[in-house]
Each structure stands twice: as structure tokens, then as C-alpha cells.
Amino acid sequence: MKVVVLVGDGMGDYPVPSLGNRTILQAARIPHMRRLAAAGTIVRLQTVPPELPPGSDVANLSLLGYDPSAHYSGRAPIEAAGAGIPLGPRDVAYRCNLVTVANGAMKDYSAGHIETAEAHELIAAVQKALGRPGLSFWGGVSYRHLLIWEDGPGDLLTQPPHEIADQPLDPHLPQGFRHDEVRRLMDESREILRNHPVNQARIAAGKNPATQIWLWGQGRALRLPPYQEKFNRTGIVVSAVDLVRGLGILAGLRAPSIPGATGFLDTNCENKVAAALDALRDDSFAYVHFEAPDECGHMGRADLKVQAVEMFDERIVAPIWRALDSRGEPYRIILAMDHRTPVSKKGHTREPVPAAVLDGPVGNVTTMADFDEFAGETFPIRIAHEWMAEHIQC
Ligand SMILES: [Zn+2]
Structure with a gap:
């Protein structure tokens, strides 16, 4: 049957x-x-x-x-499998959203359902500035991307951005062991994305810009x-x-x-x-x-x-x-x-x-x-x- x-x-x-x-x-x-x-x-x-x-x-x-x-074991390892990204035993996969933050609040978890081609330009800029051996950003579909981090922090609490719509970011930032390293990547992405031509064009067209990355859903490989x-x-x-x-x-x-x-x-x-x-x-x-x-x-x-x-x-x-x-x-x-x-x-x-x-x-x-x-x-x-x-x- x-x-x-x-x-x-x-x-x-x-x-x-x-x-x-x-x-x-x-x-x-x-x-x-x-x-x-x-x-x-x-x-x-x-x-x-x-x-x-x-x-x-x-x-x-x-x-x-x-x-x-x-x-x-977490959401991101599943998405990595879907994207054909192999995870090593020491890798921690993070989901990396492009989001719109305004006045310190999560305005849009999807950056206006950003087009994939535009998103890839932004993720490439983030990778260029923040990527290094053992830490790489991978462009996915629309606002959904991934960070693969060898020996990255795995045991901490992170929040799905779609669950905190319109809420202030501060209480929802990553918490726990090595949270500062995760927060730093998110902070640094703001500067990289702020004046990016893709975002300038989105603002001019009345669309939500991708103001930063949001990391969550981390985990190790799932079998x-x-x-x-x-x-x-x-x-x-x-x-x-x-x-x-x-x-x-x-x-x-x-x-x-x-x-x-x-x-x-x-x-x-x-x-x-x-x-x-x-x-x-x-x-x-x-x-x-x-x-x-x-x-x-x-x-x-x-x-x-x-x-x-x-x-x-x-x-x-x-x-x-x-x-x-x-x-x-x-x-x-x-x-x-x-x-x-x-x-x-x-x-x-x-x-x-x-x-x-x-x-x-x-x-x-x-x-x-x-x-x-x-x-x-x-x-x-x-x-x-x-x-x-x-x-x-x-
Ligand atoms: Zn669902």
C-alpha cells in the first residue's frame, strides 16, 4: 500500500x-x-x-x-542536513536568521521574507567579516541561513525569533555558558549590514531591511x-x-x-x-x-x-x-x-x-x-x- x-x-x-x-x-x-x-x-x-x-x-x-x-538534538542540525552541509562530531550548527530589529524590538523575524539572492549577498558580507576557519556562515533560502561552528557553544538557551514578535530583544538574548560569544556575532553583524547596498535598496523600496543576524536552534548532528x-x-x-x-x-x-x-x-x-x-x-x-x-x-x-x-x-x-x-x-x-x-x-x-x-x-x-x-x-x-x-x- x-x-x-x-x-x-x-x-x-x-x-x-x-x-x-x-x-x-x-x-x-x-x-x-x-x-x-x-x-x-x-x-x-x-x-x-x-x-x-x-x-x-x-x-x-x-x-x-x-x-x-x-x-x-536541535533545529539547526536538521536544516544543515537539508542543505547538504555535513556536520563533523565537534560541529555545532546554529540557525542564522536575517531579521529586522527596530527600536530594540523584534519587528520581523524574516526581514520582509527577503529574496534569496539578496539574502545571499548579505550572508556573504557577514561571512567575509566574521567567518574564520571553524566558523562559517552558509546561505539558505530567504531569511533562513546557517552557522556551522566547530567547538562552538552548544549548551545555552536561545530564542526562536518568530516566537518573540514585537518584543524587546534584551530578555531574549542567548543565555548560558559562552553566551557572550554568540551575542558578539549578532552585535557585530549590525555594523556589517547597516549600510549594505542591499538594505539601502530595500529601505528605498519600502521593504524591511535585514538589520542583523539572529542565532538560535543550535545543536550537534542528529542520527x-x-x-x-x-x-x-x-x-x-x-x-x-x-x-x-x-x-x-x-x-x-x-x-x-x-x-x-x-x-x-x-x-x-x-x-x-x-x-x-x-x-x-x-x-x-x-x-x-x-x-x-x-x-x-x-x-x-x-x-x-x-x-x-x-x-x-x-x-x-x-x-x-x-x-x-x-x-x-x-x-x-x-x-x-x-x-x-x-x-x-x-x-x-x-x-x-x-x-x-x-x-x-x-x-x-x-x-x-x-x-x-x-x-x-x-x-x-x-x-x-x-x-x-x-x-x-x-
Ligand atoms: Zn510548523
Whole structure:
């Protein structure tokens, strides 16, 4: 049986006053997800163990069927794997955001979702000034970059910048053993970026400049038991973001970069769908991740998040379901989200999230069921990695 997992990142939410106290999933036009829920089974999943932060790394690890409590070592090592950067045993990987700080507060964790080409110019300038043997900056996608630091400080507390939107920086600066070294790099980046032509052009165009780097999510290399051994499956992870592609690579799955996949509303859904459907001809597993709802949640934009969720329904869920059903072979679709990113919080929360599982072919489904944060409320909450492992194995 072919198994495909469809993940709308951060789709879960709370009731939103501007939507008549409905959640995003309740307000959005999502007929395919509702049909899938009607023809399948709904569950509620606890994707984040109590002792870990409710990040996409931890939650996607759960949705891939791995216990985060046993494996998780930090976000940046996963992204390094996604970017194809090898980590040595002494390396500590840091996530390096380009951010906009104004009046001492975190104005924008993404520097206006800076374009990748511009970001690479800025990261190259930072590397030139601050890089040295054993400490190097690597340009990633948009605002998401990496620092690999041999024998760098690993045991300290750092804050995800998307979790401190509009808050003053000072209480959220790195704390713990050797924190001064990490803070110094962040401070020094300000001078390097201040008058950079890329930033001058962004300001002139009314866009947020990248005023500094923000380092967080550090950790050492992560090892996962490969999918082939754990689930006797081969397959693909389809995602725009290095974090999720990194998890796929660490799991022994393929995770190619998809042309036009941006991780935002302008992403190329059709290329993502084609990559998944192609893989499912020979392989037995595909994990298709859609980042835009999470980004819109972090922006606090209910209107955009509705649009993102509708896009996921219409351009990811619908064509994949239709294609698998018309092939006539047995398949299982698991529709899920990694965590909630409530627009009112502009950050992640750790409450359980809904998921639905459908075994096909089922032909034409005309009935609809609710697929939202309150559906399946009477069912027990399942630990996500256990439930996923049961359903991926099949
Ligand atoms: Zn997420």
C-alpha cells in the first residue's frame, strides 16, 4: 500500500474574532479536506512532547513516526542536513536568521521574507567579516541561513525569533555558558549590514531591511534509524524548507529541491504534487509539506492564512487524492498538521491537532465532515509518533 502524508504547517488555530469566532480551518473553503475526513477517520494527535518546544522540527519528527524525546538534538542540525552541509562530531550548527530589529524590538523575524539572492549577498558580507576557519556562515533560502561552528557553544538557551514578535530583544538574548560569544556575532553583524547596498535598496523600496543576524536552534548532528529499516519503505519528502527536507534526508528518504517551491503563498504547488506523484509510482511513501499557513500565522494575518489553507486544499490535497484514486491501487492518505500557529499569538502552541486517515480507492466522495480543531473532540488524544508509526507501517 502506498502511503502519503499531507502536512499543512501550522494550520491549527484558535477561534478568530474577525472570522466570527471560527478557526481558520472552520472559516476556510476546504471541500477536499472535508470529504477526506468524511470518508476516512479523524483523530487528535499530540505532536509535541511536554518537555520540548512546539517547533516544526519536533512536530514534523513526530509526524514522520519518530519519537522526538529520543532523537531531537536541535533545529539547526536538521536544516544543515537539508542543505547538504555535513556536520563533523565537534560541529555545532546554529540557525542564522536575517531579521529586522527596530527600536530594540523584534519587528520581523524574516526581514520582509527577503529574496534569496539578496539574502545571499548579505550572508556573504557577514561571512567575509566574521567567518574564520571553524566558523562559517552558509546561505539558505530567504531569511533562513546557517552557522556551522566547530567547538562552538552548544549548551545555552536561545530564542526562536518568530516566537518573540514585537518584543524587546534584551530578555531574549542567548543565555548560558559562552553566551557572550554568540551575542558578539549578532552585535557585530549590525555594523556589517547597516549600510549594505542591499538594505539601502530595500529601505528605498519600502521593504524591511535585514538589520542583523539572529542565532538560535543550535545543536550537534542528529542520527535517525532509516525508513527502509524502520518501516520497510522508500520514498520522498517534498518541501520548500530545509528543516523538513533535512528530516527526510536524515530518515534516509529523498528530499530534492523542488523548482519554484518557496515556502510561502507564491510557491509552485504543481511541481510539488508532480514530484510526489512521480515518486509514488516506484516508491511506497511520500511526505508532502506545505509551509504557507504557518508563515501567515506568524504574520498574524487571518485573511492570508485562510488563503493559504484553501490553497493547500485545492492545489495539494485535491490533485494528489484524485491522482491516487484514479490509479486504482490501494493507498492511504494521512492529512495532518504539525502544530497550531494561531494568528492571535503569531507563534506556535502545543495543543493537540486534528488529523484524518483515509484508505482508498474510494471513488467519488460527496459527503463532508468537519475537519478542524474541534472535530473528534470525543476521541482520545493519541501520541503522534506512535499513531503515525502504526499507520505508516501498514
Ligand atoms: Zn510548523
